[in-house]
Amino acid sequence: MAQAPQKKCPICGKPMVEEFKPFCSKRCADIDLNRWLTGNYVIPARDDELIDEGEDEF
Template sequence: MSCPVCEAETAQKYRPFCSKRCADLDLAKWLNGSYALPSQAPEDMDVDVSTEEKAPNRPH
């Protein structure tokens, strides 16, 4: 098995990674959203810009 970050041989202590550095890099990607999966939920979809442009101005 190879490290998913650098493809080096894995170390038992840090498995599936080869080192603490690669494990930390992977964790950082999860924490900053690099590994985020796109959502198909309607409430997460961006609002259609053309609909927003047609809507009357509302006070905040």
């Protein structure tokens, strides 16, 4: 009798509404779109090439 877990809106956490999937409303969809457009989804820069650990445990 367990219901499938309801997906939640990534913006506000309310239950997802099929029409605005994966958001709960057009408002949240707009908010998400705006984040993309304004560049708020910033991927942190990483200096992967500067790994300088002297210990290799074999």
